[in-house]
Amino acid sequence: MSWSQKGRQLTQSLKQVNWYLCTGLLFLFSVIFGIGWIAHSLHDVLNDADALPIEAIAVKGERQFTSDAEIQQALQSMLANSFFNADVMDVQKALEALPWVYHASVRREWPAKFKVTLQEQQxxxxxxxxxxxxxxxxxxxxxxxxxxxxxxxxxxxxxxxxxxxxxxxxxxxxxxxxxxxxxxxxxxxxxxxxxxxxxxxxxxxxxxxxxxxxxxxxxxxxxxxxxxxxxxxxxxxxxxxxxxxxxxxxxxxxx
The missing domain is CATH 3.40.50.11690 (Cell division protein FtsQ/DivIB)
Structure with a gap:
């Protein structure tokens, strides 16, 4: 085989490798883009209060001096968010800032409910x-x-x-x-x-x-x-x- 024939074969091989590489990279970028788009869409859904609203908040614990109105006011920030992006720690701090609340615990209950437990000051x-x-x-x-x-x-x-x-x-x-x-x-x-x-x-x-x-x-x-x-x-x-x-x-x- 002459040097010219060997050169043509090498060129064809390189073109074939470049084609495989480009196809692979294109597929990889498509997968990354797809994952990113899905993650972005999922993030939007999880943070959409209309799509995933908080349907119920159960308040437990013996209360004598803490009114329902005070609790509702403290929970306003939670109700404005979706079930997943509501900041439990912020809500807990808001409840514990109420004058007669000694301790508050807040936790999620699937699929769209929160449970609040209050302990009043003695x-x-x-x-x-x-x-x-x-x-x-x-x-x-x-x-x-x-x-x-x-x-x-x-x-x-x-x-x-x-x-x-x-x-x-x-x-x-x-x-x-x-x-x-x-x-x-x-x-x-x-x-x-x-x-x-x-x-x-x-x-x-x-x-x-x-x-x-x-x-x-x-x-x-x-x-x-x-x-x-x-x-x-x-x-x-x-x-x-x-x-x-x-x-x-x-x-x-x-x-």
Missing amino acids: ALAHWNVASWVNVKGEVFDALMHPELENLPLLAGPEGSAKEVLTVYQQLNELLSINGFNLASLHLSPRHAWFAVLDNGIKIDLGREDKMSRVQRFINVYPTLMQSDKKIDTIDLRYDTGFAVGWQKTKKENRR
């Missing part, structure tokens, strides 16, 4: 007049409700709510088994404790030995009640004794 006491303290000693802000007006009044410096609540529970347990109820407890910036019983008696406990000083009050109370006057204040900051302030009578007030 207020144990008023805190610094305008706020509340919950069962974990955490402070939160929410509107007043008539059902909670009689909760104890706690007060103290910023960051002391958990300590004040703990001391309140300890003191009130000791007082209640002896027939008294603690209406309020205040911790001063100097870390001194001041209590008020539900019968109006004000007790200055100082900074130390709170429990023993309350026990001293319980022990001497029957003796103090023998007086014709009513107790106004009792100062228990002394190591062994106490000082009593008596309520003024109407005659004394007129002077």
Whole structure:
């Protein structure tokens, strides 16, 4: 075979290889384009609130102070989206931003439903007049409700709510088994404790030995009640004794 014939055969082979290569590349690009188009179309469908709407939202959990209107407002962002592109974390944050909601969980349920579970705050006491303290000693802000007006009044410096609540529970347990109820407890910036019983008696406990000083009050109370006057204040900051302030009578007030 001559060199010219070999050259023609090589050229034909190269043309055939180039044709296969071009055909393969064209097929590959077609597949990639097809996958991209399908992905884009699928993305549009999944994010189309009209094509895949949220058909139902089930709200569970005991609620006393969180209204349906507040929940609906918090869920507006979810309802504007499709079932798949609704941001569950954003909705959870919006629900937990409601004043009386302590915790919220949001999850999808196929094919077009969301389940919302709410846990409300459990207020144990008023805190610094305008706020509340919950069962974990955490402070939160929410509107007043008539059902909670009689909760104890706690007060103290910023960051002391958990300590004040703990001391309140300890003191009130000791007082209640002896027939008294603690209406309020205040911790001063100097870390001194001041209590008020539900019968109006004000007790200055100082900074130390709170429990023993309350026990001293319980022990001497029957003796103090023998007086014709009513107790106004009792100062228990002394190591062994106490000082009593008596309520003024109407005659004394007129002077």
